[in-house]
Amino acid sequence: xxxxxxxxxxxxxxxxxxxxxxxxxxxxxxxxxxxxxxxxxxxxxxxxxxxxxxxxxxxxxxxxxxxxxxxxxxxxxxxxxxxxxxxxxxxxxxxxxxxxxxxxxxxxxxxxxxxxxxxxxxxxxxxxxxxxxxxxxxxxxxxxxxxxxxxxxxxxxxxxxxxx
Amino acid sequence: xxxxxxxxxxxxxxxxxxxxxxxxxxxxxxxxxxxxxxxxxxxxxxxxxxxxxxxxxxxxxxxxxxxxxxxxxxxxxxxxxxxxxxxxxxxxxx
Amino acid sequence: xxxxxxxxxxxxxxxxxxxxxxxxxxxxxxxxxxxxxxxxxxxxxxxxxxxxxxxxxxxxxxxxxxxxxxxxxxxxxxxxxxxxxxxxxxxxxxxxxxxxxxxxxxxxxxxxxxxxxxxxxxxxxxxxxxxxxxxxxxxxxxxxxxxxxxxxxxxxxxxx
Numbered sequence: 109x110x111x112x113x114x115x116x117x118x119x120x121x122x123x124x125x126x127x128x129x130x131x132x133x134x135x136x137x138x139x140x141x142x143x144x145x146x147x148x149x150x151x152x153x154x155x156x157x158x159x160x161x162x163x164x165x166x167x168x169x170x171x172x173x174x175x176x177x178x179x180x181x182x183x184x185x186x187x188x189x190x191x192x193x194x195x196x197x198x199x200x201x202x203x204x205x206x207x208x209x210x211x212x213x214x215x216x217x218x219x220x221x222x223x224x225x226x227x228x229x230x231x232x233x234x235x236x237x238x239x240x241x242x243x244x245x246x247x248x249x250x251x252x253x254x255x256x257x258x259x260x261x262x263x264x265x266x267x268x269x270x271x272x
Numbered sequence: 273x274x275x276x277x278x279x280x281x282x283x284x285x286x287x288x289x290x291x292x293x294x295x296x297x298x299x300x301x302x303x304x305x306x307x308x309x310x311x312x313x314x315x316x317x318x319x320x321x322x323x324x325x326x327x328x329x330x331x332x333x334x335x336x337x338x339x340x341x342x343x344x345x346x347x348x349x350x351x352x353x354x355x356x357x358x359x360x361x362x363x364x365x366x
Numbered sequence: 367x368x369x370x371x372x373x374x375x376x377x378x379x380x381x382x383x384x385x386x387x388x389x390x391x392x393x394x395x396x397x398x399x400x401x402x403x404x405x406x407x408x409x410x411x412x413x414x415x416x417x418x419x420x421x422x423x424x425x426x427x428x429x430x431x432x433x434x435x436x437x438x439x440x441x442x443x444x445x446x447x448x449x450x451x452x453x454x455x456x457x458x459x460x461x462x463x464x465x466x467x468x469x470x471x472x473x474x475x476x477x478x479x480x481x482x483x484x485x486x487x488x489x490x491x492x493x494x495x496x497x498x499x500x501x502x503x504x505x506x507x508x509x510x511x512x513x514x515x516x517x518x519x520x521x522x523x524x525x526x
Contacts, residue, residue, distance in 0.1 A: 112510045119503050126293060126496050129286045134489070136283050184283035220280070256290050258489040266480040290492070297495030304494040308462045315424070315459070323427040330431030334376055334438045342369040343440025343522060 130258075133185075137255035140183025173209075173230040173270065175248075180223040188253040190215040192228050195247040196270065200238035208233045208244075244271035376438025383433040387460060388426035392419060421463035428456045442518045447508035454504050458497050465490050 173196070181187050196209035215226040248265040316322050395418055432453040439446035465487060472484040511518060 301491035301494035327431035334435040
């Protein structure tokens with residue numbers, strides 16, 4: 109075999125190795141998702157596993173919301189750069205609506221096989237003057253990276269009832 | 273359990289390979305995406321006609337070229353001219 | 367290999383590429399449109415489906431036609447090198463068409479709760495990097511086939 113062909117074969121094997129690696133990552137990523145999502149105990153957000161503690165009825169400067177989130181990473185890869193974005197929308201005096209809180213918090217990584225409980229603390233609300241508080245709804249978005257940071261995911265919880 | 277351990281081991285190995293190569297391969301991928309975005313502008317987005325024509329053209333040309341130059345024997349015009357490629361150097365390489 | 371055998375090989379590979387690049391992706395996306403995971407629907411709009419389908423068929427046709435020319439060409443011939451290179455380049459466009467069609471942003475709607483989005487753009491970027499290496503190999507092949515043309519032809523004719 110000519111030397112040129114030998115070099116070509118080496119390169120081809122290298123490319124094959126890379127392609128196979130990517131395919132395995134994709135398959136294991138899918139399997140991990142099945143492992144994590146098939147058991148509801150692996151991801152516990154209120155109200156199933158934990159309870160939200162909040163105070164949104166007293167004086168506005170005393171308002172706070174605490175949401176504990178538990179994640180058990182039973183997948184094959186680390187869950188990286190977990191970030192939670194939290195937006196609170198308040199309806200008051202009949203139909204007036206205003207965003208009273210918007211913020212995000214980064215919870216870092218959860219290694220494969222480990223679990224973590226995070227607590228999102230929302231304070232510093234901007235509350236308008238009102239006479240009747242109708243409802244407070246939360247829009248929660250969880251951002252993170254999986255499968256060696258090759259897959260990004262976003263979990264959007266829309267209009268989650270905080271109050272009443 | 274054994275399967276789980278095997279898959280975890282496999283994930284670790286693949287993780288090491290991809291982790292090492294990703295910083296090299298991803299910027300190359302970004303470069304690829306840049307030129308592809310430029311090239312894609314010229315492709316028609318309305319109908320399949322151009323694509324069908326090119327596909328058929330490839331096939332017809334392929335058939336035509338193969339009929340005349342199948343590549344397994346010396347073309348007639350080379351035979352007639354008596355052109356010979358075989359050299360001692362080529363022998364060595366082969 | 368004579369002309370008929372070359373062409374049979376070309377048609378076989380053209381068929382394989384048609385299945386891989388057109389039939390399987392179309393069936394997959396058609397299936398995904400009706401798919402639900404644990405009762406939650408995966409969102410793929412009619413417009414999104416039509417855009418993806420268009421590019422799959424368009425580039426699939428080009429890839430399949432190119433595959434015929436490539437695989438019906440004699441081993442290590444310059445024309446095989448040229449068309450193999452063109453085929454890889456079209457493959458890159460085909461891959462990226464998934465991205466700009468929105469097929470790499472997978473959205474799963476969970477009624478009464480919200481939705482989950484999976485973004486696989488980084489994965490596609492790594493794949494594109496691998497494709498660059500494949501392009502490099504094809505260019506290398508083309509140069510090799512051109513430089514060593516005489517040797518390669520002689521060897522091919524010697525086999526007969």
